[in-house]
Amino acid sequence: MLAGLHTPLAAWTIVGLGTAGVIMRPFEWPEFVWAGAAAILLVVLGLLSPEQAWKGISDGTDVYMFLVGMMLLSELARQEGLFDWMAARAARMAKGSATKLFTLVFAVGTIITVFLSNDAAAVVLTPAVAAVAKTAKAKDPLPYLFICAFIANAASFVLPISNPANLVIYGSQMPPLLQWLPRFAIPSLLSILATYAALRWTQRSALQQEISADIEQPELSAAGKLAAAGIVGTAIVLLLSSAFDLQLGLPTLLAGVATAVLVLTKSESSVKDVLKNVSWGVIPLVAGLFVLVEALQVTGVVQLLATELQALLHQSVTLAAWVSGVGLAVGSNLVNNLPAGLVAGRVVELAKVPDAVRSAVLIGVDIGPNLSVTGSLATILWLTALRREGQQVGAWTFLKLGAVVMPPALILALAAVIFIN
Numbered sequence: 001m002l003a004g005l006h007t008p009l010a011a012w013t014i015v016g017l018g019t020a021g022v023i024m025r026p027f028e029w030p031e032f033v034w035a036g037a038a039a040i041l042l043v044v045l046g047l048l049s050p051e052q053a054w055k056g057i058s059d060g061t062d063v064y065m066f067l068v069g070m071m072l073l074s075e076l077a078r079q080e081g082l083f084d085w086m087a088a089r090a091a092r093m094a095k096g097s098a099t100k101l102f103t104l105v106f107a108v109g110t111i112i113t114v115f116l117s118n119d120a121a122a123v124v125l126t127p128a129v130a131a132v133a134k135t136a137k138a139k140d141p142l143p144y145l146f147i148c149a150f151i152a153n154a155a156s157f158v159l160p161i162s163n164p165a166n167l168v169i170y171g172s173q174m175p176p177l178l179q180w181l182p183r184f185a186i187p188s189l190l191s192i193l194a195t196y197a198a199l200r201w202t203q204r205s206a207l208q209q210e211i212s213a214d215i216e217q218p219e220l221s222a223a224g225k226l227a228a229a230g231i232v233g234t235a236i237v238l239l240l241s242s243a244f245d246l247q248l249g250l251p252t253l254l255a256g257v258a259t260a261v262l263v264l265t266k267s268e269s270s271v272k273d274v275l276k277n278v279s280w281g282v283i284p285l286v287a288g289l290f291v292l293v294e295a296l297q298v299t300g301v302v303q304l305l306a307t308e309l310q311a312l313l314h315q316s317v318t319l320a321a322w323v324s325g326v327g328l329a330v331g332s333n334l335v336n337n338l339p340a341g342l343v344a345g346r347v348v349e350l351a352k353v354p355d356a357v358r359s360a361v362l363i364g365v366d367i368g369p370n371l372s373v374t375g376s377l378a379t380i381l382w383l384t385a386l387r388r389e390g391q392q393v394g395a396w397t398f399l400k401l402g403a404v405v406m407p408p409a410l411i412l413a414l415a416a417v418i419f420i421n
Helices: 008-024 031-044 050-059 061-079 082-094 098-116 118-123 125-135 142-154 164-173 177-202 222-243 249-264 271-277 282-298 301-315 317-335 337-351 355-371 377-388 395-420
Strands: none
Touching: 008 031, 008 282, 031 050, 031 282, 050 282, 061 082, 061 098, 061 118, 061 164, 061 222, 061 249, 061 271, 061 282, 082 098, 082 125, 082 222, 098 118, 098 125, 098 142, 098 177, 098 222, 118 125, 118 142, 118 377, 125 142, 125 377, 142 177, 142 355, 142 377, 142 395, 164 337, 164 355, 177 222, 177 355, 177 395, 222 249, 249 271, 282 301, 282 337, 301 317, 301 337, 317 337, 317 355, 317 395, 337 355, 355 377, 355 395
16 A cells, blocks of 8 residues: 555655754644654655664764763753853953953853853853843843854864764764864864854944943852863863764763762752753654654665765865865755754765865854754754743844855855865
């Protein structure tokens, strides 16, 4: 009865609908519902065997552990007031200057992205920045809130740990830290500086506003200090893991659990308080996306793209790098950078591309999402956090800003990484 459905077109249609559901969230249902429903439908209709679906799910094991560890750290920091303390500290240092506050928030967002991942910057920093903007009596808080979205992607390839998509692109072939830093240090710096300059320029009128210099500095509790120590310790563990070419998922998970045990010995919060506020839906969302990518591989899409990429490589490695980087940047906004990154990771593995091309692919997946609200999971989560704060940013408003902010950062970073490689 289902024989007619055993066609690549049927599988591609389900994958496309599932991805569209993740991006548009019909009926305001969570993203994981749509990714999971599409994955289940592929199996039920016989378009993907249970074994193939399980292979897709198991391929994401390292990413799941990484995300759980990071979410634990982020929730502990949020609950114990660490990010509120950091943001208030930055506001006090601004001394009544809206522009200086903008620069300080940008710096804090960069640090959090680099050492905690882009999702932490988008989700956890947003309410803290909103609170600081309110305390500083800023008439227009959006210039500061935009930072949380844009720096989350612009600084997401400083380190391998700065974005889960980095794990997907490189997989088991992740370069050791001492190879990563020379390759991406200058492209990352250019991306961050270009994003800062473009944001500062586009928000120049709003940054003429007056803000209060009288900011109350909250006290950081003993539990908050332990959370800060746990985050620093985790960053060190991950840097060492990367330096020794170890996968990052298990160290991140263990560091998150160890930090939780230490923090909860000093905190008034319980294990239940922490666990109930973790965004667990991210895990089935990522698992579902891994299954959708497996369907694309089984139906030959990944092999087709790999063949096309190899043809480009025969013409010119530089051309292949530019086409791959720009193509992924645009594609990430059409289908979200996580599924785009998952497909790209499989394609570059099959095509056996040189470092310049793989690096360009990673930059496209990381910076490209700054064009639109649908570009990355981090930006989607930022919109959700923004709505909780009573702020609204429409898709068209973000696109107009992203069209100014994203291209310079992308072009400079791609040019640098291609030149370096």
